Amino acid sequence: MVRQRAEADARTYGYYLNPDPAFLQSLLEGLKKNEERYGYPSCPCRLASGKFEFDRDIICPCDYRDPDIAEFGACYCALYVRKDVHEGGTELEPVPERRSLEKQSRAYNVAAGKEEKPATAAKEEASEIKPKLWYCKQCGYVVFRDEPPYTCPICKAKKEMFAEIKKRINFTG
Amino acid sequence: MQFSKVSGKKNQHKVVLYALSTCAWCKMTKQFLKDNDIEYTYVDVDLCEEEDKQKIRQHIQSKGGPLSYPTVIVDDNVLITGFRKDKLKETLGI
Numbered sequence: 294m295v296r297q298r299a300e301a302d303a304r305t306y307g308y309y310l311n312p313d314p315a316f317l318q319s320l321l322e323g324l325k326k327n328e329e330r331y332g333y334p335s336c337p338c339r340l341a342s343g344k345f346e347f348d349r350d351i352i353c354p355c356d357y358r359d360p361d362i363a364e365f366g367a368c369y370c371a372l373y374v375r376k377d378v379h380e381g382g383t384e385l386e387p388v389p390e391r392r393s394l395e396k397q398s399r400a401y402n403v404a405a406g407k408e409e410k411p412a413t414a415a416k417e418e419a420s421e422i423k424p425k426l427w428y429c430k431q432c433g434y435v436v437f438r439d440e441p442p443y444t445c446p447i448c449k450a451k452k453e454m455f456a457e458i459k460k461r462i463n464f465t466g
Numbered sequence: 467m468q469f470s471k472v473s474g475k476k477n478q479h480k481v482v483l484y485a486l487s488t489c490a491w492c493k494m495t496k497q498f499l500k501d502n503d504i505e506y507t508y509v510d511v512d513l514c515e516e517e518d519k520q521k522i523r524q525h526i527q528s529k530g531g532p533l534s535y536p537t538v539i540v541d542d543n544v545l546i547t548g549f550r551k552d553k554l555k556e557t558l559g560i
Contacts, residue, residue, distance in 0.1 A: 323488030
């Protein structure tokens with residue numbers, strides 16, 4: 294199930310899965326375990342908070358995959374790799390963490406908040422994340438995220454083709 | 467906090483590994499240390515109590531490291547982020 298999903302996603306985006314069968318198996322097991330314990334397949338190589346709203350950006354395929362593959366040939370955990378890596382032409386090095394320290398810290402702050410101020414602390418933090426509506430100027434795809442995607446999942450346009458939708462609907466007339 | 471100890475003949479350095487139970491790179495690091503007969507202790511951070519996670523975070527950040535796993539701390543002095551064979555070999559004299 295996890296494997297099929299990853300294979301299908303790699304095909305869609307023109308990527309490959311890690312060519313080392315044992316390493317790949319290990320990553321897929323990690324993903325499966327996270328899906329079982331959190332309810333979503335967060336990155337096996339990152340500490341998740343267990344709170345969906347804090348972990349959304351690291352649910353596989355994570356928000357950082359596309360820029361990491363473009364720059365380093367693999368995503369952070371190396372589940373997805375570029376063609377040249379798949380074919381064995383490029384040696385893989387550890388990929389530095391692109392996720393902001395602020396977001397990483399949420400996996401730890403959730404815990405602190407729980408102990409000192411139950412519920413409210415976590416709620417306040419969650420409200421700091423402000424997703425916006427973005428649309429792809431090329432194909433019209435609309436997405437509700439903190440940032441537009443690296444490439445449009447529909448037409449593969451680059452991030453620069455996305456613009457924020459600032460229109461508001463006024464219900465009071 | 468419950469550290470697991472892995473015995474090895476090469477025990478002149480104090481090697482502490484912070485890992486994630488689901489992480490393939492962390493598993494490779496554990497295997498590499500074991501294969502080279504290095505004595506080390508490790509803890510899987512994702513399986514820790516919340517207050518221990520905070521302590522680990524403080525420990526890693528006090529050594530100037532990013533919050534990435536695996537993190538290896540040698541002699542409470544040298545911090546190595548990620549599975550870096552070259553750096554591990556150099557630091558541990560393998």
